[in-house]
Amino acid sequence: MIGFDAAEYRLIEQWVREGDLPHLKLLRDRGVHGRLQSPIAMGDDAAWPSFYTAVSPAKHGRYFYHSIRPHSYRLPFWSDSDLCAEPFWDTLSRLGKRIALIDVPKSPLSASINGLQLADWRVHGRDHLPCSHPPELAHEVLARFGDDMTDRLGTEHALCGHGYRQTYDYPGFVGKLLKGIDDKLALSIEWLKREPWDLFLVVFKEAHCAGHKLWHLHDAAHRSHPQQGGADVDAMKRVYQALDSALGELLVQAGTQTSVIVFSDLGMAGNFTAxxxxxxxxxxxxxxxxNWWGRCRLAWGRFKLATGARLLGKDGTNFERSTRxxxxxxxxxxxxxxxxxxxxxxxxxxxxxxxxxxxxxxxxxxxxxxxxxxxxxxxxxxxxxxxxxxxxxxxxxxxxxxxxxxxxxxxxxxxxxxxxxxxxAPDPELRTGGHVSDGWFVASGPGISPGAAGTVSLMDLAPSVAELLGAPLNGVDGQPIPELCR
Ligand SMILES: [Zn+2]
Ligand SMILES: [Zn+2]
Known part of the structure; x- marks a missing residue:
């Protein structure tokens, strides 16, 4: 399984049609493809857990990188212990399947993986510092390739931040994304050679980062699209093409007798919000x-919020929310x-x-x-x-x-x-691309006949893979995709 985090479907369609993504096209021509419905109105923080637990956000409990805890008004950062459902690789591990995982976003380090796992190395919006099973793997990877180069908020490596800046080092950013793809490809090829895995799953983050930061360069209708020539309007396409080249090399390494699923969890569009x-x-x-009493209560809440934050250095959020x-x-x-x-x-x-x-x-x-x-x-x-x-x-x-x-x-x-x-309100001056619901998948391999599968759920991928491995998942919301598991 090869994930291209937040790679937009309309761009994939266009560039496959125009011949810019030859390996994806080849895979589509000989396999089956369709859309993947992601949790409606939610982003990658809810979508990835729905992918790897095969259940809805109302079962796994994650809607964002902050979490809502029952009986509290606080929204602390998400913690692994908040996850209320089991990743499918844990189920497969118990059944003796051999598994290799590289950088599945928003996923905890498994306590019981039967194989290798590298988490939060080069992931958009990582939850932790890079970590692995066995632990020394992450150290080796960091020593060889270095840490993330675009998404380390609070450091100089925070090129993929939330804001928009007119003066921005786009060539530097794109260069780091392309290098990131090369590095992850090199690591993936090595891991693929180690043993004949039952499940090998790698996720590339670069389409996600490019979508957030480069959208206006690509989209001529966007208000921030450069009016003068000389801007790198093809930067996003180059990132997608580099992902397609990496796919080509992974397909060669995997061989024709391996079932391959390439997928994206979500899409991207111009980023306008209220x-x-x-x-x-x-x-x-x-x-x-x-009524007047309710208004008094609201006003008192606002007063405590303002005075707590501004005068006393305290956070009055709890109190203010309790009045509303x-x-x-x-x-x-x-x-x-x-x-x-x-x-x-x-x-x-x-x-x-x-x-x-x-x-x-x-x-x-x-x-x-x-x-x-x-x-x-x-x-x-x-x-x-x-x-x-x-x-x-x-x-x-x-x-x-x-x-x-x-x-x-x-x-x-x-x-x-x-x-x-x-x-x-003043313009929040956000990054220029933002998420839209729904991703896509392409699958090919022995027993998968060419065609279109229509729209299925993101939660259906894990049950499909489990079915292909002869180890059906029970008690999940997703179902095996019939076109994959005939
Ligand atoms: Zn995002
Ligand atoms: Zn990013």
């Missing part, structure tokens, strides 16, 4: 809904995330579960759908996702309650509606 406006919108809506019926929780730019303050679930819940909560969800959803751009009248919200309806499982208390999917056609610098009036 997440920076959402909490103010929610506050205004709640203010409009409350709903508030914004941190999420990726593709969707705003809203949490209700529910009696019995949250420390100082204000809304009773059942009918009162349902009524509040409906009221707020309708109010958010009314939001418009005050200048153009453009509708700002494409969809509201209720996580209790979209995801099946017992851990809804670890997810936001609503995900607000923004219109992505242009920047969002203001929002208005009859209920909130108008709210404006």
């Amino acid at each position: 997440n920076h406006l959402l909490d103010r919108i929610l506050l205004r809506l709640e203010w409009a809904q409350r 019926c709903y508030f914004d929780v941190v999420h990726g730019e593709q969707a705003g995330a809203v949490r209700f303050n529910v009696l019995g679930r949250d420390p100082k819940g204000l809304i009773a579960p059942g009918a009162p909560l349902q009524a509040q969800i409906e009221w707020l959803s309708a109010a958010l759908m009314e939001l418009e751009d005050p200048e153009t009248g453009r509708k700002l919200v494409n969809d509201i996702v209720r996580t209790d309806q979209a995801f099946h499982g017992d851990h809804h208390d670890r997810l936001p309650d609503l995900l607000v999917v923004w219109d992505r056609s242009a920047p969002i610098l203001a929002a208005c509606s009859p209920r909130i009036g108008t709210i404006r």
Whole structure:
């Protein structure tokens, strides 16, 4: 299995058609291909666990790189112990399958892998420092190739940060991505030669990083697309082509008797969001809904938040959230995330579960759908996702309650509606590419006949691989893809 993290489907389609990705084309011509549905309105932090546990976010419990803990208003960074489901490689390991894993994003180091695992070496948004089983492998890899070169936030190697800068070392960034692909290919070839693995799984991060940082160079319709000549508008294509070349070499090494699945978890598009406006919108809506006593409580919460943070150096977030019926929780730019303050679930819940909560969800959803751009009248919200309806499982208390999917056609610098009036904010100047749902896969090998598989779930890949290995997974949400497992 070869993962190209967040490699956009429309780009793959175009460049396969135009002959720029010959190895992917070859694999598609002789195999089966289709789309992969990722958890709706969620990003890579939820998608990767859904891939490797084959269950929905309401079962594995991860929605972002912060986590919601039941009975708390705090959102600490994700910790491995928060994961509520088992990676499929642990199940396969118990059945004696030999496994090699390189850099599956957002995945913990397995306690029981039957083989080799390298985690968080060159991963976009890694959870830990590089680590491995056995432990000395990570040291060897770091000594030979060095650490990550683009994604180490807080260091000089943070080229793949969240912001947009007009003056930016694009050639340097692209060079490091290309070198990263070369290094990971070299390591993968060595590992492939070690033994005839039952499952060999490597994930390349470079399409993800390129998508976030280079989108405007590629997309002529983007507002930051360079107007003068001389800009490297093909930089993203070169990254995808380097991934395709690496695929070619891996295919040679794997041989024609090996089943190969190439896949991406998510896509990319222009990065426009109203997440920076959402909490103010929610506050205004709640203010409009409350009586004088509710408004006093809200004002007191805001006062404690402001004075705690600014005067006393304390964080008043806990208190402020306890005074509100709903508030914004941190999420990726593709969707705003809203949490209700529910009696019995949250420390100082204000809304009773059942009918009162349902009524509040409906009221707020309708109010958010009314939001418009005050200048153009453009509708700002494409969809509201209720996580209790979209995801099946017992851990809804670890997810936001609503995900607000923004219109992505242009920047969002203001929002208005009859209920909130108008709210404006400065341009957040974000990285120019951001995620859209859904990935894709291509598979080829003995017993896989050519064709199109349509759309399946990202959760179906692991059960398909397990089925191919004669070790079906039980109790997961995904199902073997029939076209792969005839
Ligand atoms: Zn991303
Ligand atoms: Zn990155």
